[in-house]
Amino acid sequence: VATWRLDPATTHLNHGSFGATPIEVLHHQRRLRDQLESNPVDFFQRRYQPLLETSRRALARFLNADPDGLVFVPNATYGVNSVLRSLEPALRPGCEIVITTHTYNACRNAVVDTAKRVGATVVVADIAFPIAGPSQASAAVLDAITPATSLVVLDHVTSATALVLPIAEIVADLEPDVTVLVDGAHAPGMVEVDIAALGASFYTANCHKWLCSPKGAGFLWVDTFHRTSTNAAAISHGYNGAWPASSSDFHARFDWTGTDDPTARLAVATALRVMDEHRQGGWYGIRQTNHELVLEGRDLVCERVYMEPSAPDQMTGSIAAIVVPQSLASHMSAFDLVEHLHHQWAIEVPVSAWPGSGDRVMRISAQQYDQVADYERLATALGDLTE
Amino acid sequence: VATWRLDPATTHLNHGSFGATPIEVLHHQRRLRDQLESNPVDFFQRRYQPLLETSRRALARFLNADPDGLVFVPNATYGVNSVLRSLEPALRPGCEIVITTHTYNACRNAVVDTAKRVGATVVVADIAFPIAGPSQASAAVLDAITPATSLVVLDHVTSATALVLPIAEIVADLEPDVTVLVDGAHAPGMVEVDIAALGASFYTANCHKWLCSPKGAGFLWVDTFHRTSTNAAAISHGYNGAWPASSSDFHARFDWTGTDDPTARLAVATALRVMDEHRQGGWYGIRQTNHELVLEGRDLVCERVYMEPSAPDQMTGSIAAIVVPQSLASHMSAFDLVEHLHHQWAIEVPVSAWPGSGDRVMRISAQQYDQVADYERLATALGDLTE
Numbered sequence: 001v002a003t004w005r006l007d008p009a010t011t012h013l014n015h016g017s018f019g020a021t022p023i024e025v026l027h028h029q030r031r032l033r034d035q036l037e038s039n040p041v042d043f044f045q046r047r048y049q050p051l052l053e054t055s056r057r058a059l060a061r062f063l064n065a066d067p068d069g070l071v072f073v074p075n076a077t078y079g080v081n082s083v084l085r086s087l088e089p090a091l092r093p094g095c096e097i098v099i100t101t102h103t104y105n106a107c108r109n110a111v112v113d114t115a116k117r118v119g120a121t122v123v124v125a126d127i128a129f130p131i132a133g134p135s136q137a138s139a140a141v142l143d144a145i146t147p148a149t150s151l152v153v154l155d156h157v158t159s160a161t162a163l164v165l166p167i168a169e170i171v172a173d174l175e176p177d178v179t180v181l182v183d184g185a186h187a188p189g190m191v192e193v194d195i196a197a198l199g200a201s202f203y204t205a206n207c208h209k210w211l212c213s214p215k216g217a218g219f220l221w222v223d224t225f226h227r228t229s230t231n232a233a234a235i236s237h238g239y240n241g242a243w244p245a246s247s248s249d250f251h252a253r254f255d256w257t258g259t260d261d262p263t264a265r266l267a268v269a270t271a272l273r274v275m276d277e278h279r280q281g282g283w284y285g286i287r288q289t290n291h292e293l294v295l296e297g298r299d300l301v302c303e304r305v306y307m308e309p310s311a312p313d314q315m316t317g318s319i320a321a322i323v324v325p326q327s328l329a330s331h332m333s334a335f336d337l338v339e340h341l342h343h344q345w346a347i348e349v350p351v352s353a354w355p356g357s358g359d360r361v362m363r364i365s366a367q368q369y370d371q372v373a374d375y376e377r378l379a380t381a382l383g384d385l386t387e
Numbered sequence: 388v389a390t391w392r393l394d395p396a397t398t399h400l401n402h403g404s405f406g407a408t409p410i411e412v413l414h415h416q417r418r419l420r421d422q423l424e425s426n427p428v429d430f431f432q433r434r435y436q437p438l439l440e441t442s443r444r445a446l447a448r449f450l451n452a453d454p455d456g457l458v459f460v461p462n463a464t465y466g467v468n469s470v471l472r473s474l475e476p477a478l479r480p481g482c483e484i485v486i487t488t489h490t491y492n493a494c495r496n497a498v499v500d501t502a503k504r505v506g507a508t509v510v511v512a513d514i515a516f517p518i519a520g521p522s523q524a525s526a527a528v529l530d531a532i533t534p535a536t537s538l539v540v541l542d543h544v545t546s547a548t549a550l551v552l553p554i555a556e557i558v559a560d561l562e563p564d565v566t567v568l569v570d571g572a573h574a575p576g577m578v579e580v581d582i583a584a585l586g587a588s589f590y591t592a593n594c595h596k597w598l599c600s601p602k603g604a605g606f607l608w609v610d611t612f613h614r615t616s617t618n619a620a621a622i623s624h625g626y627n628g629a630w631p632a633s634s635s636d637f638h639a640r641f642d643w644t645g646t647d648d649p650t651a652r653l654a655v656a657t658a659l660r661v662m663d664e665h666r667q668g669g670w671y672g673i674r675q676t677n678h679e680l681v682l683e684g685r686d687l688v689c690e691r692v693y694m695e696p697s698a699p700d701q702m703t704g705s706i707a708a709i710v711v712p713q714s715l716a717s718h719m720s721a722f723d724l725v726e727h728l729h730h731q732w733a734i735e736v737p738v739s740a741w742p743g744s745g746d747r748v749m750r751i752s753a754q755q756y757d758q759v760a761d762y763e764r765l766a767t768a769l770g771d772l773t774e
Contacts, residue, residue, distance in 0.1 A: 005421070018428060018431055020424070037407070037413065038392060038393060077621055077622075077623050077645030085472070113618070214648065215423070216648040234620050235497040237492055239496035239497075240499075258605075259404075260461045261603040264647075
């Protein structure tokens with residue numbers, strides 16, 4: 001059973017933002033760091049590459065992805081930036097890049113910058129929130145497609161609104177010449193990710209969220225068509241094949257992007273194993289129990305604040321968004337609510353202002369360290385604000 | 388006195404590639420990580436920014452740089468990539484980007500990619516090696532300047548050849564409309580860096596090399612003219628000011644570029660203090676004693692292999708390059724030599740093939756953990772190869 005280093009005096013209902021890491025994984029990472037510090041040259045020049053391959057192969061198996069197309073990045077934001085910069089020479093002025101009203105702000109910024117550089121138009125597909133079902137989401141994206149569409153950027157699980165989008169269905173409905181970049185930041189470990197079956201051109205995500213690796217580990221998977229033209233956001237020695245001795249030029253361009261602390265990505269295989277051994281049913285069991293717990297927590301909180309769930313269960317993974325009614329502490333902004341719950345109740349839970357409506361949207365999470373009592377505590381805290 | 392976690396059974400003569408970190412600094416970093424793991428949300432949302440400002444201010448003082456223009460990056464390669472990508476919209480087809488024959492391979496790759504994107508020409512200034520004096524270097528760079536020169540990229544201390552280039556003199560001789568990017572990867576902590584006095588447009592460097600911070604800390608300083616147009620290589624929330632609450636938009640664009648382990652950059656202030664307290668004379672004393680030791684080591688090795696120093700003392704900091712005579716183990720490549728010294732002698736010292744001549748160039752370093760006996764050991768190992 002995995003144990004955690006999380007402060008027991010705090011109620012942790014925001015696994016989604018930065019994740020958390022089992023102690024066993026942190027200990028493994030510390031041993032790697034001690035090796036690194038005892039002889040940095042030996043570590044980087046002789047030990048790093050085989051350790052990286054072990055992590056890559058374990059992650060590729062977990063994602064059902066071809067390891068030849070899989071590289072590590074510090075986080076999904078870096079993955080998205082790498083893809084956009086690499087696609088720029090192929091994007092023509094007047095082309096359209098489709099994002100959605102739920103696209104993660106950091107990635108929308110990266111898309112806006114790329115559009116400006118190449119003279120493209122950013123088209124925003126309006127996905128309803130609250131939402132009735134997945135077909136509403138796929139219809140909104142498909143409605144935004146025109147003959148000028150070159151690239152579609154989709155969140156697998158949306159950030160502020162916690163919706164699992166029907167990525168596979170959307171990809172299947174698109175013309176094959178449309179490039180699809182999936183930002184799966186929150187997805188692996190929360191929902192099943194089968195990259196081979198998905199058919200996207202690019203898939204990037206974090207390992208430090210729901211795979212519970214140390215912070216600073218993410219991945220980017222690239223299909224065979226785009227592999228030779230895809231570079232890391234920071235070009236380094238791999239660009240001319242000088243270093244490191246990776247199994248391919250594509251790998252080399254990402255395996256080394258300058259000196260940093262690589263131990264988070266080297267600990268991914270261990271994180272996958274530790275979590276798999278955590279409970280009966282392994283990763284399937286983790287996804288299932290987290291999903292059931294977040295639904296129970298969501299219903300409990302919704303009932304207390306007299307709200308309906310904002311998405312059906314089938315569009316919910318291990319995070320759930322709850323619209324905070326306008327009548328509840330109407331003088332408090334989203335930020336005020338977060339700080340109030342932190343300072344008065346020692347509850348960590350994110351709240352954001354949803355641009356569509358101005359509503360305050362609270363997002364709860366369920367990870368193996370959470371219990372029903374945690375959501376009851378949140379419900380009590382919110383009830384206290386109502387009175 | 389700083390103590391180190393380096394394996395005592397190894398002779399460490401390659402501080403230059405990846406640095407090394409005093410145990411006291413590593414302990415401070417571990418405490419930061421423990422704080423982070425106990426509540427990642429609280430750490431990133433409330434504690435990170437003030438800790439970052441403390442590091443930034445300490446580093447700005449050390450560099451005599453305006454903190455408003457100073458941001459952290461993972462390493463100098465990332466800094467160079469960020470600058471090039473940010474400059475691209477202003478670079479016109481047909482313009483010239485000047486680098487040198489000593490430009491670090493990773494950064495040359497980044498320049499080549501930018502030149503390809505904007506239709507610029509890369510002009511390579513041929514700096515002699517071995518070299519007689521600094522004026523030979525500045526003349527070579529100035530000879531490469533034409534009215535079409537838009538950007539000059541200069542190493543402050545060259546990597547394979549260990550030359551301290553006369554950056555200030557070169558900048559002073561250039562027209563003010565020429566943008567200068569200094570890659571100071573090896574410079575801070577090895578030579579005095581006075582950014583205010585330098586007059587460059589951009590200065591990027593590593594903290595994990597000669598400032599002895601943990602790995603994954605570097606900085607980028609940007610002059611006032613370029614600050615509003617300079618973005619991190621990975622665009623994130625700061626692009627539209629959404630996060631974090633930094634003291635300026637410029638800071639925000641670099642202070643948060645997606646989740647990673649930020650503790651290396653947060654430990655920079657501690658690294659600066661620990662090293663300053665390490666010996667009489669503080670940082671000046673460290674630079675001076677490292678410089679004297681590397682010259683002694685260089686002379687000792689040069690004598691044993693019957694070579695002349697390849698650069699004058701005034702162009703040498705705490706690393707020194709020694710051309711390996713062709714007669715010495717002529718069947719061994721640069722890589723073979725590195726591996727031989729590692730496996731047979733437990734000596735870590737880099738050797739590279741210098742493209743100009745095909746010569747094998749060995750680079751030794753001197754840091755506070757080194758002693759004359761270390762260079763004697765290297766001389767013995769090389770002498771053994773001669774017989």
